[in-house]
Amino acid sequence: MKLPIRGSGVACRRFAGLLSLLAVALPASADLWQADLEGVLGTSLNLKIEADPARFDDASFERVQARVIARIEALEAALSSYRDDSELSRLNRERSLPDPSDDLRAVLQHCDEWARNSQNRFSCKLGSLRATWRAAVVSQELPERTALRRSARSLLRAPLWQPAGDGIALTDNVSLDINGLGKGYVIDQVVEALIASEPVIDALALEIGGDGRYWQRNPDAALAPWPVAVQTGTNGANGATARIAVANAAVAGSGPGERGYQIGRRTFSAILAPRDGWPITKGNSAYIRAPTATHADAIATAVAAMPGGEAIDWINELVDVEALILLPGGLQLRSDGWLSADDRSGAGAATLMTLDYVIPDINVPRYRKPYLAVWLTQAGSRTVVRNLLMLGEDQRWAREMSRWWRTIGRRPDNDMSSYARPTRRAGTYALTWDGRDNAGQPVDPATVVLNIEAAREDGGHDFLAVPLEPGVPRNLERKGELGALALRWP
Secondary structure, three states, X not given: OOOOOOOOOOOXXXXXXXXXXXXXXXXXXXXXXXXXXXXXXXXXXXXXXXXXXXXXXXXXXHHHHHHHHHHHHHHHHHHOOOOOOOHHHHHHHHOEEOOOOHHHHHHHHHHHHHHHHOOOOOOOOOHHHHHHHHHHHHHOOOOOHHHHHHHHHHHHHOOOOEEXXXXXXXXXXOOOOOOOOHHHHHHHHHHHHHHHXXXXXXXXXXXXOOEEEEEEOOOOOOOOOEEEEEEOOOOOHHHOEEEEEEOOEEEEEEOOOOOEEEEOXXXXXXXXXXXXXXXXXXXXXXXXXXXXXXXXXXXXXXXXXXXXXXXXXXXXXXXXXXXXXXXXXXXXXXXXXXXXXXXXXOOOOOOOEEEEEEEOOOOOOOOOOOEEEEEEEEOOOOOEEEEEEEEOOOHHXXXXXXXHHHHHHOXXXXXXXXXXXXXXXXXXXXXXXXXXXXXXXXXXXXXXXXEEEEEOOOOOEEEEEEEOOOOOOEEEOOEOOEOOEEEEOO
């Protein structure tokens, strides 16, 4: 393989999948080397290195590239599902390995970890289910759904692997499929090997097929963080992008994409729900920032198959993990820290507003927890700026919130099941707004009205519309099904 020579010293804009690296401003003491390789893990690889040119030159960069390729080839020999001679393929075929590599053991441990962390929304046990769908494409006959569900439930109960002397063995029904985190693991291993072996490197970015890990030896030094831009629509809707600055973290994306299972005139998503083995019908596109590429890859895979509201609540519970989730109808959900102080979107710092709201404790027979919706509209119209919160998952009762239903709920592209949360008990809660609309674009809060509506089965129905006054706190008394409200501006 002929390795490309050093680039011009200026990072060129390039897009790979849904993520892209943008031009990096370098201090005078550092220079930038970059390489683009095709056909790596069946996709493209982009490597960028910042270093002092007095200690790092073209020959150094060629040596680094050779080291990268050698490490990837060794990992591919262990973990590839496309090579019959890989350790992974041998394990699936022979059901046990007496001497598995450290890499294969580590990947299996990551698989176990993220199955637990995601409550089986992520799984490395889907190999036999995928084989069923590939056979269905050949036969052009849909799998029998009940039988597929039984197989999936059986796999969920089975351990992924078990010790076999000094080696490992698979349980009877499990066939490994590590694609949900395998690429992230490869990226991490290459980056960590370079960090350990190349002390003269000041910063590096490695991206394979749209997932990347970005590192700086000293984040407090003059080197700028790596800016990473994420497209906010599959066709670049409105030309919008979210841009985050990443110093020591990884970013991975996952979503339905165009690949899938074609049976007759129907195309089924390539993403299978681990709990029933059936392709998801309306998957999310998810972009995850996490400490490692392995974590980001696994979390993105899990989130793509989860309802949006459940997914963003899970992300907010994870440490040092943030997410941007694009729902099928076009709405965006962002974790609490996705837009942080180091956001480099060019739109300025986000204006944050906090709404403290109370679900009142109403002492009545057969009390039902209320449905509650919070959304923003443009002043003087019903134009929706942002759908902030929907508590209540049954569309039948959601219709009782008549204003929310007319404005958002009845739209043909609305799928409330993808973002609604369960109703909540009486108590005090907080909700924040980052100053952006559903497409992630900044809006002037002075032109926005806050709408809050609540309805309860066998109870009342109440609605408030509150024009926002940036910087001016406001307290509102209880109104029927709506408890006391407080608007805070930090």
